Amino acid sequence: MTHSAGSEPSTRTERPSTPRTIIEPSRETPVCRETEVLVVGGGPAGVAAAVAAARNGADTTLIERYNHLGGMATGGLVILIPHMSAGTAEQEVAGICQEIVDRLDAMGGARHPNRKLLGSADRNVIKKLEHYHDFVVDDRVRMSVIVDPELLKCVLNDMIEESGVKLFLHSWGTKALVDSNTVTGAIFESKSGRQAILSQRSIDCTGDGDIFASAGSEFEGAVDHSLRSGMLAVVFRLGEVDYLQFSNFRQSEPETYKGIMDEIRAIGGFPLLPIATHRDDQVWVNNWVPGNDCLNVEHLTSAEVRVRKVMRKAHEILKRKMPGFEKSFLLDTASQIGTRGSRRLLGEHMVTAEELRMGVVYQDTIAAIPRFTQNVSVHTPNRSIPYRALVPRLTENLLVAGRCFSSDVIANDVLNLIPFCVQMGEAAGTAAALSLADGVSPRGLNYQKLQRRLLEQGAWLPREIRRSLTAAESVPTLFGQ
C-alpha cells in the first residue's frame, strides 16, 4: 500500500501482505559544495583515498557519518594492522599505511616489532614477540602494528587537514547523484539538513557500498555466515589487566585456558577473544556474532544489545578465573559496530579465491598482499589486488576502495584487512586525481602511470610490476580492449 507523506496512515488491524510504502514529496536540495573528488566514508580506505587525491592536486571533499575518522580501526576498536610484511626482511605494505604508523610512533601510539628484526627466526626474539598477535607467523618476525585508537583518530585528522581536504563529519552519505550512468555527486544528511555535493569523481569508501548501490552499480550481497566476514562484533576493551601474566598462562596451561574460553563461548554461543593492545595493562576483546546481516537495522540493534549482555558475564568469568584479569574493569565498548563483510562491487575484475590460490600478480596491481595464512585453504606466496577491482563495470566517474571492493566472498574474507584497504584507498584517490589531470575517465586511466605514481609516493609493488614499468614505454588501459 502506498500513501503520500503527510496523509494519515490507515488504522486497519490486519497485517498488509506487502510492506507499506509512502511517496515523499519532491524537494529542492541545496548544493553546499562543488568539488573535484568526493570521498564518502572516512575509514582506513577513505582517509587514504582523500589524502592521496588531495596530494595529487585535486580539490577533495570527505564526508564521514561519525564524529571521527578511522572507521573500524578507531571507532570499531579493531586496533591491529597486521601483515605489512611476509616474514622476510622486506616490508611489502608501505605508502600511506607506513606514514600512519610513523606518525603514531612519533606520539607513542603504536606497538610493533623493530624493523631491523623483520624476518628474524632468533628464538630469544621470537619468545618476546610471540605474545603479540601476528608479530610472529610461521616462526618469523613480521611487521604487524597495534595502534592506540584515540591517537589514530588524531593522526588521521592531521593528515586530512595538512593535505587540504575539506572534511564534513557527522554527515551521512545517503544517495549518489547520477546522470545516466555517470555519478555526479552525492546527497548527505546532517544536523544542517539534507545537502548535495557535486563532484567530478567520487570514491565509495563506505565499507558497505552505500554509494555504488544507490548509483545502480552491480554488486553481490550474499555473505557466508561460516566465514569471519559473515559475523558482526561489538569490540570492547578491559583495563587494569596484566596482559603478560595472561599470555604466559595461555602458553603454559593451554588446556585450562581453553576450558575458560569454552565457558565464555557458551554464554552467548559465540567466541570472545582477548588480544594485546599497545599497552600491557589493557586488552581488546574481539568477538564473532553469527547469523546477522550488517545491512539490516534490526540485526544491528539486536547484536549491540546481545553482545553487551554477554560481555558483562564474560568479564565476570575472566575476573574470577583468568590469571591477569583479577583487577580488570570495563574500559570502553566500540562506538561503531563491527561489520566485516557487506556488499561487494561487481567491478571490471573480480578477485577470486582461485586467483589467490594460484598466486596471481595482475598487470594492473595496485596493492601488494604479503603471504599469510588467515584462511588455510588460500596459502600462496603472491597475492595482489588489481586496479580493475576498484572500477565498477557500468558506472562512470566512480571508484570503490576498501572492504567492498570487487571480490568473491572468500577472497574478500582474506583481503579486507586494514593495511590492504589503506592501499586500495591510496590507489583510488591517486587514480581519481590522475584521471582528472589527464582528462580521462577513471576507466580510461593508463594503469602504469598510476603504478609509477604510487611508487613515487612510497608504495611498494611486486618486483615483476617494477620490472615491467622500467621496460614499458607506453601502455594502453586495460579496458575496452
Ligand SMILES: Cc1cc2nc3c(=O)[nH]c(=O)nc-3n(C[C@H](O)[C@H](O)[C@H](O)COP(=O)(O)OP(=O)(O)OC[C@H]3O[C@@H](n4cnc5c(N)ncnc54)[C@H](O)[C@@H]3O)c2cc1C
Ligand atoms: C571485529 C572486527 C575485527 C577485525 N579484525 C581485524 C584485524 O585484526 N586486522 C585488520 O586488519 N582487519 C580487521 N578487521 C577488518 C577491518 O577492520 C575492515 O575490513 C577495514 O576496517 C575496512 O576498512 P574500510 O575503510 O573499507 O571500511 P570501514 O573501516 O568500515 O570504514 C568505513 C567508514 O565509512 C563510514 N561510512 C559508512 N557508511 C557511510 C555513509 N553512508 N556516509 C558516510 N560515512 C559512512 C563509516 O562510519 C566508516 O568510518 C576486523 C573487522 C571487524 C569488524
